[in-house]
Amino acid sequence: MAAGLGVKAAPFTYVAHALAVAAAVMVLVWCISFRGGLAFEADNKNLIFNYAAITIMLYESIVTRYCNKLDEYMVHPVLMLIGYIILGSEAIMIYKIFPKLNHDTTKLIHLILHAIAIVLGAVGIYCAFKFHNESGIANLYSLHSWLGIGTISLYGIQWIFGFVAFFYPGAAPHVRRGALPWHVLFGLFVYVLTLATAELGLLEKLTFLQSSGLDKYGAEAFLVNFTGLVVALFGAAVVVAAVAPAHVEEPEGYAPIPVN
């Protein structure tokens, strides 16, 4: 279907990368400058627009966070978005990012990036459980948690199936040919569910904060909601990049438009 769009995948990978950077910065600013501790609460508004301050703050905050093992909960959104979703998205797009690279190389990058994404996702989920257990919060009752556990399980099954069928030992050629479109389709289904889970997580956390008194129309609420919108657009760009062809043939009878 997307092959009929008449455009190639590469521009969508550029858009996806720009949106990935935006989403990563937004979730870091949220978790570190809004949620990261008292030291960063004082001048939030300036920090959002002050890149030098954000860099210093990022470094200090990561050191503080991992050394003191404080506030595991807020490691969860960072690992899930940057580790799990963005790395997984890069894995999905890799064939379109480097269309001229040797196919075996891109396949190896594809499966390694997905493996790292799953591991970081699992650590991120561990952080959520750890935070819940240490704070006396119930586990696994929300749609976010259900979809999240279901999605990472399907993601792992998809990875194992892909490894066995397409990498080692590899299925017979006609099985691979038949299985590939299902691998793409099921992979994109799991990917879209992952994005939906992220949206649910952003909304859930913000709803908890707002029911504890956070301003419904404040800077933090808007930042988190806009992060949700950026993640949705990012996911759309990744899906189009995945289904659009790496190369588009000129239709017959059309002269290419001169560049200058």
Added chain:
Amino acid sequence: MAAGLGVKAAPFTYVAHALAVAAAVMVLVWCISFRGGLAFEADNKNLIFNYAAITIMLYESIVTRYCNKLDEYMVHPVLMLIGYIILGSEAIMIYKIFPKLNHDTTKLIHLILHAIAIVLGAVGIYCAFKFHNESGIANLYSLHSWLGIGTISLYGIQWIFGFVAFFYPGAAPHVRRGALPWHVLFGLFVYVLTLATAELGLLEKLTFLQSSGLDKYGAEAFLVNFTGLVVALFGAAVVVAAVAPAHVEEPEGYAPIPVN
């Protein structure tokens, strides 16, 4: 891409219909038997498994609801799921449900179903605002509301564009040919965003109820979460039905498998 799956769309439309019925029943049971008023609170557990009782209850509840104009809020999920999402899904699948019907007829059904879906969706959104305003609840601060308003706006724009380009007055043939895959792609993007909005709405409402004391692992929580899962699977079936071909050609050199 889905054309390479080697299966035709029809079976996915059957799966989608079964899931649509399941989701519709689930949201009705939720809104009527769990949320519908004191009269239905007494024997919830029996009602879930008692179809006769549900039918009577449905009738009584709809009469009570619309005559007394009580509890507008719970009309919102019913209209959004059954009116907006399920009717819109039927509109998307119509070309695959009736592949042998005259193309102009299916196109007319497609645009009429989408129009009804948008109107019912708009009424459903009106119910949410009305409920908020009469209960002193803030409007348009959540990701659910942002995505929802954005999605129905894009849906309307898509409808107007489709009407003008493909129905009346209709664009030039080469423009239509070029625009059709974008119509499908953008339509599916809006559709998936609509599903994501529904998931956010289910989670948001349940989170509010749970923060007011509803059992996190109770029957109602499980019903709403499972409704979310069914809606996700339903959406996947609709998307596959939309992109899979109506007919699949036998690959060359393959004898068809005998039926008996």
